[in-house]
Amino acid sequence: MTLALLFPGQGSQAVGMGAQLADAFRSARDVFAEVDEALGQKLSVLMREGPEDQLTLTENAQPALMAVSMAAIRALKEEFGFDVATAACVAGHSLGEYSALAAAGAISLSDTARLLKLRGQAMQRAVPVGQGAMASLIGPRTDLALAEAAAAAGAELGVCVVANDNNAGNIVISGEKAAVDRAIEKAKELGARAIPLNVSAPFHCPLMQPAADEMADALSSATILAPVVPVVANVLARPESDPEVIRRLLVEQVTGRVRWRESMEWMAGEGGVTRFIEVGSGKVLTGMAKRIAPDAEGVALNTPEDLEAFAKLMV
Numbered sequence: 001m002t003l004a005l006l007f008p009g010q011g012s013q014a015v016g017m018g019a020q021l022a023d024a025f026r027s028a029r030d031v032f033a034e035v036d037e038a039l040g041q042k043l044s045v046l047m048r049e050g051p052e053d054q055l056t057l058t059e060n061a062q063p064a065l066m067a068v069s070m071a072a073i074r075a076l077k078e079e080f081g082f083d084v085a086t087a088a089c090v091a092g093h094s095l096g097e098y099s100a101l102a103a104a105g106a107i108s109l110s111d112t113a114r115l116l117k118l119r120g121q122a123m124q125r126a127v128p129v130g131q132g133a134m135a136s137l138i139g140p141r142t143d144l145a146l147a148e149a150a151a152a153a154g155a156e157l158g159v160c161v162v163a164n165d166n167n168a169g170n171i172v173i174s175g176e177k178a179a180v181d182r183a184i185e186k187a188k189e190l191g192a193r194a195i196p197l198n199v200s201a202p203f204h205c206p207l208m209q210p211a212a213d214e215m216a217d218a219l220s221s222a223t224i225l226a227p228v229v230p231v232v233a234n235v236l237a238r239p240e241s242d243p244e245v246i247r248r249l250l251v252e253q254v255t256g257r258v259r260w261r262e263s264m265e266w267m268a269g270e271g272g273v274t275r276f277i278e279v280g281s282g283k284v285l286t287g288m289a290k291r292i293a294p295d296a297e298g299v300a301l302n303t304p305e306d307l308e309a310f311a312k313l314m315v
Contacts, residue, residue, distance in 0.1 A: 001297070003275040004232075004267050005084065006289070007069045007092030007099035009258075010203075012282035013061045015050040018068040022048075024304035027078040028071035031109065035067040038110035039117055043067065058200055059120030062095045063113045069099040069280030070109055072301055076279075080311035084228060088273055089239050091232035093285060094164075094204070094258050095119065097250070103279070104227030106246065111222055118218050122211035123201050123254070132202030133180040134163060137171045141191040144261075147171040149190060154183030163204035164258040167291045172197070174205040204258055212254040219247050232271075237262035239271070261292055268293035277301060277310065 021028035022044070032044035046055055047064050054060060069092075076082035084090070084103050092100035095116060102112040137147050147162045151173050154160030160175035160183050173183050180202075184194040202208070224247050230239030233249045237259040240246055267273040276289040278300040289298040301307055 001275045002088045002272045003086075003277055004271065004273040005087050005090045005100070005103060006276055006278045006285045007090070007096035007103065008065060008278060008280050008282055008285055009093035009096045010058065010061050010065065012280065012284050013055055013065055014281060015047070015052050015055055017047055017064070017281040018044075018071055019048045020303050021068070021071045021075060021307075025071075025075040025079055027074040031071040031074050032067055034109050035063060035070075035113045038113040039063060057120070058124050059117055062098075062116040062120040065095060065281055066099040066102065066112055066116055069096070070102055070112075072279045072307060073103045075304075076301075076307055076311065080307065082311060082314060086314075087229050087277075088271055089230045089232050089267060090227070091263055091267065092234075093260055094234065094253070096280075096285075097231065097234055097253060099280065100231050101224075101227060101246065104229050104231060106225050106227040106231070106243065107222065115215075115218060115222060119211070119215055119254070122214040123203060123208060126209070126211040127201050127207050129200060131177060132175065132205075132207055133177040134172055134174045134197040134199050134202055135180055135184050135187075136195045136197055137173065137187045137192045138169055138195065139191070139193045140169060142169050142171055142187075142193075144171065146187065146190050146192055147173060150183040150187035150192070150194075151175075153186035154179040154181075157182050159202075159206050161205045162257055163202075165261045166258075167261045167264070167288045169291070170288070174202040175207065176202070204254070204256060206255055208255045212251050215254055216251045219250055222247070232263045232267060234258045234260070234263065237266055239266075260288065264289060264292040268296050275299065
C-alpha cells in the first residue's frame with residue numbers, strides 16, 4: 001500500500017501527550033531532551049504535567065506538538081526500523097508542516113523547535129488580544145463556496161478570509177472580530193452552523209503579516225535541506241522538495257490558507273496514497289482523512305502499542 005505520513009496542528013495538544021512514548025522508548029526521551037535544550041525550557045515537563053492553560057499557549061503548543069510527532073518518528077526508526085523514505089509523501093496541518101519537514105530530514109529537530117517557538121510568539125504578537133477572531137463553519141451544507149460567501153460578507157467590515165479548508169462540512173474563517181461576527185451571521189443565513197473558536201489570535205489571515213515578516217527573517221538564515229520525500233505544502237496543496245521554495249512557502253503559510261482538503265485530495269488522487277498515517281498527538285487528521293478520502297485507510301499513531309502494531313503491518 002502507498003502511504004503518507006500526516007502531522008497534526010494546533011488543537012491536538014493535551015496534557016500527558018507523549019508521556020507513554022517517553023516511558024517506553026529511550027529514543028522518544030532523547031527527542032524531548034533535545035527540544036528542551038534547544039528551547040532552554042522544560043517543555044517536556046509542561047507536556048506531561050501541565051497546567052493545560054500554559055500548554056495551550058501558542059508558543060508552547062506548537063513546539064510541543066512537533067516534539068511528540070518527532071518522538072514517534074524517532075521511535076519508529078530506532079525501535080522498529082521504519083524509514084520515512086518509504087512513504088510517498090508527508091504533510092502537516094499548519095504547524096504540522098514543520099513536523100513533516102523535520103521528519104523528512106529537511107530541518108533539524110533543534111532548529112524546528114526554535115522556529116516553532118518563534119512562530120508561536122510572533123503569531124501571538126501580531127494582533128492584540130480581542131481584536132481578531134476565528135470561527136468554524138460546520139454542517140452538511142458547509143462547503144468552500146458557502147464559506148467564501150460568508151467571508152465576503154464579513155470583509156465589508158474588515159479583514160475576513162477562509163483560513164482553513166479542512167474538509168467539506170468543516171471550514172474555518174479568520175480576521176477582525178467585527179468582520180468575523182458578520183461572517184458568522186451570513187453563514188447561518190446560508191445554512192451552516194458557526195462556532196466562534198477559543199483562540200488567542202486570528203491565524204492564517206492577512207492580519208498575521210507581522211508574524212510572516214518575523215518568520216521570513218528567521219527562515220532566511222535557517223538550514224533547509226531537500227526532504228527525503230516530497231512535502232505536500234499547505235499553501236500549494238501540491239508536493240514540494242526544493243529547499244528555497246519550501247523556505248518561501250513557510251513564510252506564505254503564516255498568512256495563507258491551509259488547503260488541507262485539496263492536499264488530501266491530491267494525495268489520495270494523483271499521489272496514489274491508500275493509507276494515511278497520523279503521527280503524534282490525537283486523531284483529528286485521521287477523522288478528516290476518512291471524510292475526504294473514504295476509500296483510503298486512516299491510522300493514528302499515539303501510543304507505543306500503536307507504533308508496534310503499525311511496524312508489524314509494514315513487515
